Amino acid sequence: MDVSLGIVECIPxxxxxxxxxxxxxxxxxxxxxxxxxxxxxxxxxxxxxxxxPQRHQLVFRSVPSPEAAPDDDTIQRVIYRTDLPYRPGHSSIIYPAELNRRPTTVGALGPYASLICGHQDYIENSVLLSAVQAVGSAARLREIREVAHTYGHRFRARSDGARNTRHRRTMLESISDGLSHLELELSYSVEAGGDIGTLVPALRVESFHNALYSTMGLTERSATIGQMLSRLSNAIAAELTSVESAEQRAGDRRRIRTVVAVTFVTTVTGTLSLLFGFFGVNAQQVDQSRSMFDDRYAPIYALIAFILASSLAIFGGMRLHERWSERRERGLLRTWETIHGLLAREFGTVMLDPMHMVAPPPNPRVPGTRPQPPDEEPQPSGTRTQ
Known part of the structure; x- marks a missing residue:
C-alpha cells in the first residue's frame, strides 16, 4: 500500500x-x-x-540524504505503532549491521513491524519474501504446537489399567505416527526456513532474515517445540515398551496354559495307552478270564505309579535347583554395590564396605590427646607441665 503521508503519520x-x-x-x-x-x-x-494471528508489517521509505534518515525516537514510534516517547535502553528493536551500513540506509526490526529505509527495490522485494517466509513459519509453528498439545492430552488421558492392550497400542502407534509427521514438518517448514542465504545470496537480505527470525523468537520456539515432540516420543516409546511387556506376559500365560493342558492330556493318554496296551497284547501274562483290577496285575500298576512318581520327582528337583540358582545369583550381587563395585571389579580399586569395617587396635607408641586442666587457662602446644 502506497500512501503519501509522513512516517509518523502512518502509525494510526x-x-x-x-x-x-x-x-x-x-x-x-x-x-x-x-x-x-x-x-x-x-x-x-x-x-x-x-x-x-501471526503477522508482520513492513514499512518502506526512501532516504535522499543522511539528514532525512529517521532517528531512533521516530523508529521506535513506527515499530511499536504508538506516537509516544521512550526511554533509551528499554527496547527490543534490532538493527542488522548490513542494513545500517551506509548513512542513507536504515533497517530496524521489531517482533511485529519493521522499518526499511533507503534500500533498492530488489532488497525491498527480498525483504518482503523473507517476511512472508517468517510469518508462514510462525503460523506453521503455532499449528504444530497445538497438535502436539492435543497429542499430549490424549497421551495423559489414556487408561493405564485397561486390559485391552491392543487398544492402547493402537492409540500409541497413531500418536507416534503423528509425531513423526510433526517433526518432519517442523524441520522443513520452520527450521529450514531460517536459512535464506542459499536461496537469495545477498548479505543484506540474509542479515534481515536472521534478525527477523531472532526478534520473532522462531528459533527458540522451534527448539522448545522440538524438545516437546522429542520428550513425548520418548514417553510413548516407554509406554509401548510397557505394553509390549504386558503383551509378552499375557502370551507367556497363554503358552503356560496350553503347555499345562497338553501335558495333562499327554500324561493321561500316555498312562492309559500304557495300561491298555499291556492288556491288549496277546501274551500268556494276560488272562482274559480275569478282571483288570485283579491282584495279579499289581506289578504293572506299580510300574505305572513309579513312572508317574519319577516324573514328579524330576519336576520337583528341577524346581528346587532353579530356586537355589536364583538365590545364588542374588547373593553374588551386593545390594549396596553400584558404580564403586564396578570400578573395583574392572580396575582393582579399593572398595570400603561400611558393614565390615573394623576399627584398628590402638597403637601404644602413639600418645593420646592430653586432657585440658579443668581450672587453668589452656596451655599452648609444646609447654612443659610439672
Missing part, C-alpha cells in the same frame, strides 16, 4: 491494518485479500473467516 493506519479493521469500498481487508489471491472466505464451524 498501521494500527488499523494490523487488526484488519479497515475497509476498501465497503469490502473488509480480509475479504479483499482473499479475492486478490483467488480464495473465497466462507464461514465454517461457527468461526468467522479471517487472517491468522
Amino acid at each position: 493506519l498501521m494500527e488499523d491494518l494490523y487488526y484488519a479493521s479497515i475497509e476498501c469500498d465497503g469490502v473488509p481487508l480480509e475479504q479483499l485479500a482473499g479475492e486478490r489471491v483467488g480464495c473465497r472466505l466462507e464461514q465454517s464451524e461457527g468461526q468467522a473467516p479471517g487472517f491468522l
Whole structure:
C-alpha cells in the first residue's frame, strides 16, 4: 500500500491494518485479500473467516540524504505503532549491521513491524519474501504446537489399567505416527526456513532474515517445540515398551496354559495307552478270564505309579535347583554395590564396605590427646607441665 503521508503519520493506519479493521469500498481487508489471491472466505464451524494471528508489517521509505534518515525516537514510534516517547535502553528493536551500513540506509526490526529505509527495490522485494517466509513459519509453528498439545492430552488421558492392550497400542502407534509427521514438518517448514542465504545470496537480505527470525523468537520456539515432540516420543516409546511387556506376559500365560493342558492330556493318554496296551497284547501274562483290577496285575500298576512318581520327582528337583540358582545369583550381587563395585571389579580399586569395617587396635607408641586442666587457662602446644 502506497500512501503519501509522513512516517509518523502512518502509525494510526498501521494500527488499523494490523487488526484488519479497515475497509476498501465497503469490502473488509480480509475479504479483499482473499479475492486478490483467488480464495473465497466462507464461514465454517461457527468461526468467522479471517487472517491468522501471526503477522508482520513492513514499512518502506526512501532516504535522499543522511539528514532525512529517521532517528531512533521516530523508529521506535513506527515499530511499536504508538506516537509516544521512550526511554533509551528499554527496547527490543534490532538493527542488522548490513542494513545500517551506509548513512542513507536504515533497517530496524521489531517482533511485529519493521522499518526499511533507503534500500533498492530488489532488497525491498527480498525483504518482503523473507517476511512472508517468517510469518508462514510462525503460523506453521503455532499449528504444530497445538497438535502436539492435543497429542499430549490424549497421551495423559489414556487408561493405564485397561486390559485391552491392543487398544492402547493402537492409540500409541497413531500418536507416534503423528509425531513423526510433526517433526518432519517442523524441520522443513520452520527450521529450514531460517536459512535464506542459499536461496537469495545477498548479505543484506540474509542479515534481515536472521534478525527477523531472532526478534520473532522462531528459533527458540522451534527448539522448545522440538524438545516437546522429542520428550513425548520418548514417553510413548516407554509406554509401548510397557505394553509390549504386558503383551509378552499375557502370551507367556497363554503358552503356560496350553503347555499345562497338553501335558495333562499327554500324561493321561500316555498312562492309559500304557495300561491298555499291556492288556491288549496277546501274551500268556494276560488272562482274559480275569478282571483288570485283579491282584495279579499289581506289578504293572506299580510300574505305572513309579513312572508317574519319577516324573514328579524330576519336576520337583528341577524346581528346587532353579530356586537355589536364583538365590545364588542374588547373593553374588551386593545390594549396596553400584558404580564403586564396578570400578573395583574392572580396575582393582579399593572398595570400603561400611558393614565390615573394623576399627584398628590402638597403637601404644602413639600418645593420646592430653586432657585440658579443668581450672587453668589452656596451655599452648609444646609447654612443659610439672
